Amino acid sequence: MRLTILALTATFPLLYGAEWSKNFQTSDAPVLDVRCGDANVDVRTGGTGIAARLITRGWEIRPGEVEVIERQTGDRVDIEVKLPRNENWNWNIGNRGIKLELQVPAKTRFHINTGDGNVKLSGLQADSRIETGDGNIEGDNVAGRMEARTGDGNVRIAGRFDLLAVQTGDGNVDLSATRGSTATAAWRIQTGDGNVSLEVPADMKMDLDATTGDGHVRSSLPLLIGAGKVGGSQLRGKLNGGGPTISIRTNDGNITLNESR
Structure with missing residues (x-):
């Protein structure tokens, strides 16, 4: 029985995570600025306005862990995903992950900056700038x-x-x-x-x-x-x-x- 309890405790970080989402009402040609300390970003077109969804694995979304700072000024939306500055979390990095999913109008002009993560784009028909410190960049049907x-x-x-x-x-x-x-x-x-x-x-x-x-x-x-x-x-x-x-x-x-x- 004791061994079973220890095994469950050791694997617990794999089991928890959190989710955050928000919809932003915009025109069909908004401006979006995204900054992520360490996250994969997936951008697709569809619907009206900007729909953002953040999914974490091994992290909670709360002060001291993953934090989301968002603001909207007219047709401009800024989203920042911040990680804790505590350097001791690296022991568990293999069990942790962050993904930001965005659904936006096709004419959205955007800037994405992620410190360490892959970026995928599909269907965007406006000017864009993508930066990642370490990750792949993929885009289909963009203009x-x-x-x-x-x-x-x-x-x-x-x-x-x-x-x-x-x-x-x-x-x-x-x-x-x-x-x-x-x-x-x-x-x-x-x-x-x-x-x-x-x-x-x-x-x-x-x-x-x-x-x-x-x-x-x-x-x-x-x-x-x-x-x-x-x-x-x-x-x-x-x-x-x-x-x-x-x-x-x-x-x-x-x-x-x-x-x-």
């Missing part, structure tokens, strides 16, 4: 001006873009700019260590500047090559007469360029 940065993680985004600025310290980058995408300004794509795959529409006007420190640049696009060569470590050229520059850099990895489907 507008997109900035994405992670200190350590893979980036995979598909959508119709006017501007792309993507950076990862260590990870692969997989980008698909679908039909209707245009380079209204220079695009910057960079990884410290990883492969880069970029798909662009066949009618896109751009200048290409792609360089890898250790790898090859491969392209099936009908480029007018100005420097380097296909299969080498550097390739510069123009597509459809040229346009704003798309700069691609990796210190260690291959760069692949193809026409988007």
Whole structure:
């Protein structure tokens, strides 16, 4: 009997958690700013206004543990998820987790910053900026001006873009700019260590500047090559007469360029 009680006590942190939720009434084009110390963030479109739901595992939502600070000013909503500053909680980190789920109008302009967590986006049709210290960034059916940065993680985004600025310290980058995408300004794509795959529409006007420190640049696009060569470590050229520059850099990895489907 004593052994049974000890086992239940040892596994108790796996069993508890908490949930917080709130709905914000907004127009169909609000501004959302999210800051999380350590959380995965999942953003999807649907409904009216902004619906936020925070789910924890191994944490309570209360002063001294996970705290939610939210405020709304007109069409702007700010949500901050704060963790305790006590450094002794790390012994149980494997049993703990935080996830923030957001349902927003498609035209929501947003900024997401999480210290350590993955970010997933789906259906957003407005300008966005995503930052995570350590985590993957994924986006499907997004549009507008997109900035994405992670200190350590893979980036995979598909959508119709006017501007792309993507950076990862260590990870692969997989980008698909679908039909209707245009380079209204220079695009910057960079990884410290990883492969880069970029798909662009066949009618896109751009200048290409792609360089890898250790790898090859491969392209099936009908480029007018100005420097380097296909299969080498550097390739510069123009597509459809040229346009704003798309700069691609990796210190260690291959760069692949193809026409988007």
